[in-house]
Amino acid sequence: MGYPDLCHVNQSQTSFSAHCFAGLAKPMGLVEGPGGLGQGGAAATLGEDSRESEGRYEDYGYNAQLSDRISLDRNIPDYRPKKCKQLTYSDDLPQISVVFIFVNEALSVILRSVHSVVNHTPAHLLKEIILVDDNSDSVELKFNLDHYVNKRYPGLVKIVRNSKREGLIRARIHGWNAATAPVVGFFDAHVEFNTGWAEPILTRVKEDHTRIILPAIDNIKYNTFEVQQYANAAHGYNWGLWCMYIIPPQDWLDKGDETAPIRTPAMIGCSFVVDREYFGEIGLLDPGMEVYGGENIELGMRVWQCGGSMEVLPCARVAHIERTKKPYNNDIDYYAKRNALRAAEVWMDEFKSHVYMAWNIPMNNPGVDFGDVSERVALRKKMNCKNFRWYLEHVYPEMRIYNNTITYGEVRNSKASGYCLDQGSEEDDRAILYPCHGMSSQVSVFSFFSNGPIISRDTGRCLEVEMSKDANFGLRLVVQRCSGQKWVIRNWIKHPRH
Numbered sequence: 001m002g003y004p005d006l007c008h009v010n011q012s013q014t015s016f017s018a019h020c021f022a023g024l025a026k027p028m029g030l031v032e033g034p035g036g037l038g039q040g041g042a043a044a045t046l047g048e049d050s051r052e053s054e055g056r057y058e059d060y061g062y063n064a065q066l067s068d069r070i071s072l073d074r075n076i077p078d079y080r081p082k083k084c085k086q087l088t089y090s091d092d093l094p095q096i097s098v099v100f101i102f103v104n105e106a107l108s109v110i111l112r113s114v115h116s117v118v119n120h121t122p123a124h125l126l127k128e129i130i131l132v133d134d135n136s137d138s139v140e141l142k143f144n145l146d147h148y149v150n151k152r153y154p155g156l157v158k159i160v161r162n163s164k165r166e167g168l169i170r171a172r173i174h175g176w177n178a179a180t181a182p183v184v185g186f187f188d189a190h191v192e193f194n195t196g197w198a199e200p201i202l203t204r205v206k207e208d209h210t211r212i213i214l215p216a217i218d219n220i221k222y223n224t225f226e227v228q229q230y231a232n233a234a235h236g237y238n239w240g241l242w243c244m245y246i247i248p249p250q251d252w253l254d255k256g257d258e259t260a261p262i263r264t265p266a267m268i269g270c271s272f273v274v275d276r277e278y279f280g281e282i283g284l285l286d287p288g289m290e291v292y293g294g295e296n297i298e299l300g301m302r303v304w305q306c307g308g309s310m311e312v313l314p315c316a317r318v319a320h321i322e323r324t325k326k327p328y329n330n331d332i333d334y335y336a337k338r339n340a341l342r343a344a345e346v347w348m349d350e351f352k353s354h355v356y357m358a359w360n361i362p363m364n365n366p367g368v369d370f371g372d373v374s375e376r377v378a379l380r381k382k383m384n385c386k387n388f389r390w391y392l393e394h395v396y397p398e399m400r401i402y403n404n405t406i407t408y409g410e411v412r413n414s415k416a417s418g419y420c421l422d423q424g425s426e427e428d429d430r431a432i433l434y435p436c437h438g439m440s441s442q443v444s445v446f447s448f449f450s451n452g453p454i455i456s457r458d459t460g461r462c463l464e465v466e467m468s469k470d471a472n473f474g475l476r477l478v479v480q481r482c483s484g485q486k487w488v489i490r491n492w493i494k495h496p497r498h
């Protein structure tokens with residue numbers, strides 16, 4: 001491939017002249033250098049004439065065709081809080097290995113992640129980039145990717161190829177195995193880095209190697225590649241162990257310092273940085289988990305319970321594409337549930353019942369084979385970790401605890417035993433009756449005694465069933481004078497009393 005000699009770039013150089021590498025990118029249909037579509041993080045669109053590949057859009061969960069036209073070197077807005085730009089850092093920071101894992105992503109999106117980290121990290125701090133290919137199907141991610149990174153960043157990029165699809169969790173562990181710098185960052189391969197992202201992170205890890213650091217996340221829109229700023233947030237989760245952004249803790253808000261680290265109970269998971277040896281000591285990610293989902297929450301519980309911490313750094317920012325579709329298209333709900341049960345069994349003590357409740361499964365005989373957790377339980381014991389109640393009180397006090405749940409399960413009426421209380425249509429959100437099916441909408445947490453009436457505290461009237469020709473199934477839910485109808489909960493779990 002024509003790539004003239006005058007373009008000798010050594011690794012300590014982070015800027016370069018764009019024309020030098022046009023010979024490498026262009027034959028692959030890629031664009032390098034400054035300017036062009038999407039520059040500065042602006043929304044981009046393709047012309048009317050180029051709508052031929054809607055198919056690729058569906059494949060990747062973002063507009064891959066548009067991505068191909070946006071420079072791998074585009075700049076994005078500096079969304080750091082103003083005060084961050086005045087901070088200075090030691091010259092003596094540890095180096096980082098940056099791990100990107102991917103399966104079936106657009107080549108241009110992976111390479112933009114790579115370019116972006118090279119362009120926005122001081123060269124002396126970036127020891128290496130490790131690309132973990134979790135057994136992608138696409139041909140361009142084999143030869144083209146190898147060829148490109150070896151020519152473009154000789155000696156800087158390692159590629160690890162999984163011979164079978166391992167899932168995100170074990171793919172990251174493979175990346176960790178290949179890493180040699182004292183600090184390792186794990187990222188999805190559809191991200192772009194903000195100026196100055198690395199220095200504050202490496203400073204916090206150097207001060208205390210038991211801190212797991214999360215860059216603050218901004219959003220790259222999947223359809224236009226516009227980069228949008230997200231508000232400062234911590235990363236929490238619900239009892240199903242699904243992650244979500246939550247408001248930062250009150251003491252952080254009270255402090256009024258936007259550069260301060262935000263304590264976080266867990267992580268969304270698309271990017272985190274950790275001391276390499278410490279990560280090994282605390283057990284990496286749970287290799288018994290499959291695909292993805294739950295591992296991000298489990299790490300949060302584990303690091304806090306075992307004496308470390310996790311925090312979001314608003315001065316360190318990474319923009320990330322929220323894909324409309326993920327490439328692991330096997331039954332993600334099943335794996336998320338299975339992984340959640342592993343985390344619950346190992347880390348959550350008596351609160352594990354909340355996870356079973358959230359997934360609407362009985363604790364005895366849940367019908368989900370979550371595998372062997374004995375090694376993870378032994379790890380917890382070996383590290384002498386604190387209990388989950390401590391974690392809830394000190395790290396995640398916002399989490400709602402269901403203290404007075406007597407039981408949960410389906411609710412059936414004594415006059416129409418084949419029918420259960422269920423959720424009505426989304427528009428009016430009213431309770432209805434529906435043939436019992438045992439699925440989530442019918443399984444509820446109630447604080448009334450089973451085998452009794454449901455009585456309104458305000459009016460003393462009862463929720464009962466009435467025959468009605470016009471209603472679905474000939475039955476209607478009514479609130480009326482109590483006539484002695486009883487409701488029975490099929491008892492799925494006795495919640496432990498605290």
Ligand SMILES: [Mn+2]
Pocket residue numbers: 188190270320321322323
């Ligand atoms: Mn992602």
